[in-house]
Amino acid sequence: MVNRKRGEIVANLGGKDRCLCLTLGALARLESAFAVSDLAALGERFSSGRLSARDLMVIIHAGLEGGGHTFALDDVAEMQVDGGIAGYAAIVSDLLAATFGEAGADG
Numbered sequence: 001m002v003n004r005k006r007g008e009i010v011a012n013l014g015g016k017d018r019c020l021c022l023t024l025g026a027l028a029r030l031e032s033a034f035a036v037s038d039l040a041a042l043g044e045r046f047s048s049g050r051l052s053a054r055d056l057m058v059i060i061h062a063g064l065e066g067g068g069h070t071f072a073l074d075d076v077a078e079m080q081v082d083g084g085i086a087g088y089a090a091i092v093s094d095l096l097a098a099t100f101g102e103a104g105a106d107g
Contacts, residue, residue, distance in 0.1 A: 007099045008067065011091045013060070014079035020063030020091070022099040029065075033058050046096055056088045063095045 003006035008021045022030070027039065030051075036042050052057075061076045081087035 001056050009061075009063075009091075009098050011063075011081075011089075011094070013064070013076075013081060018069055020036035020095050021066040022059075022063055022095060023066035026062040026066035027097050027099075032060065043100055046100075051089070051092065053085070053088075054094060056085075056092050059092045060088065061093065063091075068098050081092075085102070 002010045002019050006021065007023075008019055010017050011020055012018075027042065031038070031042055034045050036045055040063060046059075055072065057076050060079075061071065061073050064071055064076065081091065085091065
């Protein structure tokens with residue numbers, strides 16, 4: 001069972017429900033992958049609304065690692081998601097909302 005207060009979500013990837021979480025280590029890997037200096041810059045990068053397919057894949061991969069799964073980035077690239085690209089984008093949006101806070105949430 002996932003705990004959204006810890007930033008966890010569940011997503012169906014490759015036909016299986018999986019827990020995703022952007023842990024501190026996962027966020028550090030994303031800072032490096034996106035060549036930004038801190039979490040504020042990472043948040044700005046994500047809030048731009050301009051994410052490539054590779055960006056989605058890298059974020060999902062980091063979330064899977066943070067959720068305790070071991071997959072290569074190429075494995076994530078092959079995972080099927082309902083809804084196609086919109087499905088991948090929805091997973092990333094949900095993961096980022098759980099990590100950075102949701103609009104209207106207290107605190």
